Amino acid sequence: MRADARRNYARILEVAIEAFAAEGLSVSVHEIARRAGVGTGTVSRHFPTKEALYQAIVQARLEQLAQRARELAASAPPGEALFEFVRFMVTEGATNRGLAEALGGAGFDVETAAADTGLDFGAMLRGLLVPAQRAGEVRADLDQADVKALIEGCLARERGGIDPAARDRMLAVTIRGLRP
Amino acid sequence: MRADARRNYARILEVAIEAFAAEGLSVSVHEIARRAGVGTGTVSRHFPTKEALYQAIVQARLEQLAQRARELAASAPPGEALFEFVRFMVTEGATNRGLAEALGGAGFDVETAAADTGLDFGAMLRGLLVPAQRAGEVRADLDQADVKALIEGCLARERGGIDPAARDRMLAVTIRGLRP
DNA sequence: TCTGAACCGGAACGCGCGTCCCGATTCTAC
DNA sequence: GTAGAATCGGGACGCGCGTTCCGGTTCAGA
Known part of the structure; x- marks a missing residue:
């Protein structure tokens, strides 16, 4: 796994944990991508599905x-x-x-x-x-x-x-x- | 209020009560219209909003x-x-x-x-x-x-x-x- | 340094929702 | 019976979602 990919993975997870905790599960994947400073495609690649993202958390x-x-x-x-x-x-x-x-x-x-x-x-x-x-x-x-x-x-x-x-x-x- | 309008109003309400009770609030307005045998426009006219329909119930x-x-x-x-x-x-x-x-x-x-x-x-x-x-x-x-x-x-x-x-x-x- | 594989961003897609619009229809008062 | 107003049906619209795709970019090993 490339270094930038690993960085993004961690950052997305970090942002998602915070967002879900504060606003609940209805926060959109787009919004999480925005806050993490990455594109929506990057989120989807690491976590093919919103549910997969939540499962990791x-x-x-x-x-x-x-x-x-x-x-x-x-x-x-x-x-x-x-x-x-x-x-x-x-x-x-x-x-x-x-x-x-x-x-x-x-x-x-x-x-x-x-x-x-x-x-x-x-x-x-x-x-x-x-x-x-x-x-x-x-x-x-x-x-x-x-x-x-x-x-x-x-x-x-x-x-x-x-x-x-x-x-x-x-x-x-x-x-x-x-x-x- | 015309007789057919009153009939539709009552029928929509009846169907909505049953649908919401059985399946919850996520039943779509389209589905309620379909089950009531009317068009979606007819539902919207009597109940301008889904929330208004639920309020009536x-x-x-x-x-x-x-x-x-x-x-x-x-x-x-x-x-x-x-x-x-x-x-x-x-x-x-x-x-x-x-x-x-x-x-x-x-x-x-x-x-x-x-x-x-x-x-x-x-x-x-x-x-x-x-x-x-x-x-x-x-x-x-x-x-x-x-x-x-x-x-x-x-x-x-x-x-x-x-x-x-x-x-x-x-x-x-x-x-x-x-x-x- | 250079190359190619890995990875990125975000536009594009499909979906289902609630709502709006308008030509066609139906009721009702005369 | 007929005119015209009230009502109807359902296609069309806009929205936001999750997901996919692909041309461009960045990393890492030689």
């Missing part, structure tokens, strides 16, 4: 999330590990419109993007949920899709603007509801 | 919701009235994609549509929430936007397909969380 992000999940599982009691992960996801989503939209299935889906990269968001969540249920700290009838939807609800609250106080209220209500 | 629906809210406020204790309304909204939204999307702000917003028609969804929710809080049956720190977001969370669970059992779980978690 999601992949890196999911690895971070998975690592966070592992840390929590190792360092906290099962219930608290799940609750803390929920808090983490909501905080991330509140400041990252692209992530929030992907969780909500608007545009591309996290799970689809994850599946293509070998990671599995659902399994990750289940890995925290099941131990918490076994420990009796979370209702036994719930599945990981329920938890994901509850996270989406928390994110919905801040769609009109960041509001940490509201976020805390939503998290309190949600975590309270998760308990048996 | 929302208006009627909001009046139903408002009536339901009044009934509940009159016939049930404050806490139960709010909980039952939440259940009602979630059940409605689960079988009506257009309503769910409008609540989620994808496409047009219920509140915007409501504001233009003199109805106010937020105020409606507040009218049930505040008495429930006064009665000590719901956390005092929540506002109506919180409740709306929690409803959205419940709806998110069924985005991939109707699942009444999951709906009951989500409602149980949510209502549990609302309590002080």
Whole structure:
């Protein structure tokens, strides 16, 4: 790979991460190309599709999330590990419109993007949920899709603007509801 | 208004209600015209804009919701009235994609549509929430936007397909969380 | 330095959307 | 029955999107 190509690849990715986080998935490929100071063809060559561009971003992000999940599982009691992960996801989503939209299935889906990269968001969540249920700290009838939807609800609250106080209220209500 | 115009108006509205409920707000105006057996011009004349068409639908629906809210406020204790309304909204939204999307702000917003028609969804929710809080049956720190977001969370669970059992779980978690 | 392969930029394309326009049609009042 | 106004149908338009293409440019190895 030529040096200029590698530079452009990195720059496009960098700009796209920022743009998707700030404005959501609806930012156009043209706009990303413009901000990166390259032509649209250059974007298309490195990422044949808008979805491919987004997948490249999601992949890196999911690895971070998975690592966070592992840390929590190792360092906290099962219930608290799940609750803390929920808090983490909501905080991330509140400041990252692209992530929030992907969780909500608007545009591309996290799970689809994850599946293509070998990671599995659902399994990750289940890995925290099941131990918490076994420990009796979370209702036994719930599945990981329920938890994901509850996270989406928390994110919905801040769609009109960041509001940490509201976020805390939503998290309190949600975590309270998760308990048996 | 000519008789045929009135007929077309009604038919378009009828088809649009069904289409938006079944497929969401992304159904095209062309498609609605096709299904109604009229030209696209006829739709545009009666409803100058796609948003205007959706507003006409929302208006009627909001009046139903408002009536339901009044009934509940009159016939049930404050806490139960709010909980039952939440259940009602979630059940409605689960079988009506257009309503769910409008609540989620994808496409047009219920509140915007409501504001233009003199109805106010937020105020409606507040009218049930505040008495429930006064009665000590719901956390005092929540506002109506919180409740709306929690409803959205419940709806998110069924985005991939109707699942009444999951709906009951989500409602149980949510209502549990609302309590002080 | 020179050459050719890799890479670039952005105009061009196809698509589907919402909206507008106008000749043809249909209803209604007389 | 007839005139004329109201209404209709659907082709045409403009827009923005994601994607493709290709003539020009830049890099890197000999």
